Amino acid sequence: MTKRILPLLLAALMLFSLGAQAGEAATLVFWHSMSDETGLLLDKYVNSFNETIGKELNVTVEAVFQGQYSDATTKLNSILTAEDYGQLPDVMNLDATGKVAYFNSGRAWTMDDALKADPDYDISQILPITLGNWAFSGVQLGMPFAASTTIMFYNKTMLDQAGADAPETFQDIITLSEKLPEKSDTGLDIIAYSVLPNTPTLANWLGQLGSYVVNNKNGSEAMATELACIDNGALETFLTEWKGMYEAGALTNAAGTTDQFVAGQLAVLTTSSSNVTSLLEKIGGAFELGAGYYPRVNAQASAGATVSGSSLVMFDKQDDAKKAASWELVKYLASPGVQAEFAAATGYVPVNRGALEEAGYQALVAEYPQYAVAADQLAATPAEMSSVTVGPAKDFYYAIQDNIAMMLDEDLSVEETVEIMADELSGLLYQYQQANQ
Numbered sequence: 302m303t304k305r306i307l308p309l310l311l312a313a314l315m316l317f318s319l320g321a322q323a324g325e326a327a328t329l330v331f332w333h334s335m336s337d338e339t340g341l342l343l344d345k346y347v348n349s350f351n352e353t354i355g356k357e358l359n360v361t362v363e364a365v366f367q368g369q370y371s372d373a374t375t376k377l378n379s380i381l382t383a384e385d386y387g388q389l390p391d392v393m394n395l396d397a398t399g400k401v402a403y404f405n406s407g408r409a410w411t412m413d414d415a416l417k418a419d420p421d422y423d424i425s426q427i428l429p430i431t432l433g434n435w436a437f438s439g440v441q442l443g444m445p446f447a448a449s450t451t452i453m454f455y456n457k458t459m460l461d462q463a464g465a466d467a468p469e470t471f472q473d474i475i476t477l478s479e480k481l482p483e484k485s486d487t488g489l490d491i492i493a494y495s496v497l498p499n500t501p502t503l504a505n506w507l508g509q510l511g512s513y514v515v516n517n518k519n520g521s522e523a524m525a526t527e528l529a530c531i532d533n534g535a536l537e538t539f540l541t542e543w544k545g546m547y548e549a550g551a552l553t554n555a556a557g558t559t560d561q562f563v564a565g566q567l568a569v570l571t572t573s574s575s576n577v578t579s580l581l582e583k584i585g586g587a588f589e590l591g592a593g594y595y596p597r598v599n600a601q602a603s604a605g606a607t608v609s610g611s612s613l614v615m616f617d618k619q620d621d622a623k624k625a626a627s628w629e630l631v632k633y634l635a636s637p638g639v640q641a642e643f644a645a646a647t648g649y650v651p652v653n654r655g656a657l658e659e660a661g662y663q664a665l666v667a668e669y670p671q672y673a674v675a676a677d678q679l680a681a682t683p684a685e686m687s688s689v690t691v692g693p694a695k696d697f698y699y700a701i702q703d704n705i706a707m708m709l710d711e712d713l714s715v716e717e718t719v720e721i722m723a724d725e726l727s728g729l730l731y732q733y734q735q736a737n738q
Contacts, residue, residue, distance in 0.1 A: 329362045329626055333394035334370045334611070335447070342646055350633050360626045362392075370396035370611065371695075381406050389616045391627045395443060396611040400690055401524075403614050404437050410617040412441040415628040427635065430679050431652045434608040434688060438523050443614035444631045445652040447643070449575040450595075450675050450682075451505060451606045456568050457591035459491075470597045471542045474569060478551035481568055489566040494546070495557030496571055498705050500689050500698045501609060503539070505595055508686035509602035510535045515730070520690035526734055531723050540708065540715045542598050547709050554709045559583070571595060573609065574675030577648030581669065592671035594678050605682030610649065650675045692733035700725050 335343045347364045355361055367373035377399055380388045386408055395403060403409055412435075416422060424432075431445035455467055463480040466473075478493035485491055496502070504514050512535030515525035530536040546552040559576070561567040563583045577592070584590055595606040613634060615627045633639065637655030641662040644651040651657055657676065666673045691697050704725065708718040 327358075327360045327623065327626070329360055329392065329623060329630065330390040331362050331364045331392045331394075331630065332367045332373055332390040333364060334367060334373050334396070335394065336366065339447075339647055340366060342643060346634060346639055346643075350630055354629055354633060358626050358629065360623075362630055365390070370394075371398050374399035374402060377406075378402050381408075386618070389618060391616060391618060391623055392630055393614050393616070394446065394611050395614045397609070397688060397690065398694055400435075400437055400442065401692060401694075403442060404440065406616075408616050408618070409442070410615040410624050410627070412443050412615075412631075414617075415615065415624075415631070416441075418625070419628060422632065426637075426654050428650075428652055428654060428679070430682065430684065431608055431610075431650070433521075433684070434610075435612040437521060437690060443612035444635050445608075445610065446613045446634055447575070447610045447647075448608055448650045448652045449573045449610040449648070450608055450650065450679055451502065451571055452574045452674050452678060453593045453595055454562065454570045454572065454576075454580060454671075455591040455593065456562070456565065456588050458588035459565065459568055460591070461589075467591055467593050468569065468596060469594070470599055470602070471546050472599065474596060475546055475549045475551040477568065478549065485565045487565065489564060492553050492557070492561065492567045493551045494569045494571075495553035495555050495561070495567060497554070497556045497702050498543070499702045500691075500694070501607065502571075503701055504687070504689045505606040506539050506598050506602075507535045508607060508683070509598050509605065510538055511603070512536075513687075514689050515691060518685070519687045521687050524734070525689075525691045526730055528723060528727055528730075531719065536722065537715055537719050539598055540705070540718055543705065544708065544715060554706055563587075569596075573648075574650060575610070575648045577669075577671050577675075578646060579648075581671070590671060592674040594674070594681070603683055605678060605686055607682070607686050607688045608650075608679065609688060645672070648672060648675070650679060691730065692737060693729045696729050697726060700729060 333343055344364055347362050351361050367376060389408060416424060431448045432441065435443045435445055460467060465477045465480045468474045468477050474494050481491050481493060483491060504519060507514055507530050512533050513519045513529040516527050516529045517523040517525055547554060557567050557570055562570040565588060580590055594604050597604060613631045615624060617624065635653055637653045637659055640651040640653040641656035641659035643649060644656060645662050645665045656662060704718060704722045707713060
């Protein structure tokens, strides 16, 4: 290792060196939720680490797939509840569902802790907006890894044939729907836009209106205890525009699927930027794939959408040497070369500024400009926009989805819907607060 590091970290790494001389190798357990091609890519990086830095430290990383993020968080919660801390991983690929559990675990070795042990690490190389997504209650919990944001994909061929521009606002989607044909070439009903709002998407659209969903900056500064979008009228404004799209026939009250989009039935698809590669592959040239910023609620709303994706967090298993080696793994996975390749292969946003300068990544963006949209959008997104962190995450998610669907299906007024959502969502926050005091 070429960097000068703090004596504490150096001493920890020396323990591995002594272990190597004695033939005692150590194993780091790395839980992740990357599947299919992305999982194979992660395995490649872990193997590369084991053959290089791992060999120097006489440590081997064992990557263990734990299912979807929510499944991994459920297993983490079970271990913490049972206080069976020996079963914790050394490093975990964590999404927002596990943020609060990790913070309250009592076994977190946070990125702040790692930076204290390694003050020479240049944190400025990591994009601040991605770092901010993994800060909670004044603590930098982990390193962003698979960062993404929600962007708009559209069937450019279909729009060109209809003489329509790519939409920027909800009203533009209404205008687009009026120009689209009723049927596709294969006889399918053409749908302009189809989506069910939930916690992340509501954070985006209310954030565009300058509002948080819940207090304490969407729960990023402290545990959210109340809604922040009622008194300022932001929820009412969003619901009014949303219902307007539905009543104009531009919106279907269902989740728009990738299959519908690929089949040429859905004109506009909003989904994670990490889907760029798979969409290009599935479309296979059948039509030109357009990509643009996330649709704005109205002309007065700002552009942008919050950061999403996952991070890398570390656990304190009372072994300084393992913690030091865990930090080396985290730094490696956030390095420019790894981030550039990972982004190019998936569509995730490189979290390391240096990755944007890698020749391979620049060549890819030049050929496929769709890959550049997410990074450009994040650069245009107001810094105060943030994802939502609440204790009752799952119930909160479905309450938003169900109540907005009910407004459309049962033709409830916007005022009625605001009242119902305010009561139910506030109730969920209160119940969680009472149960976890």
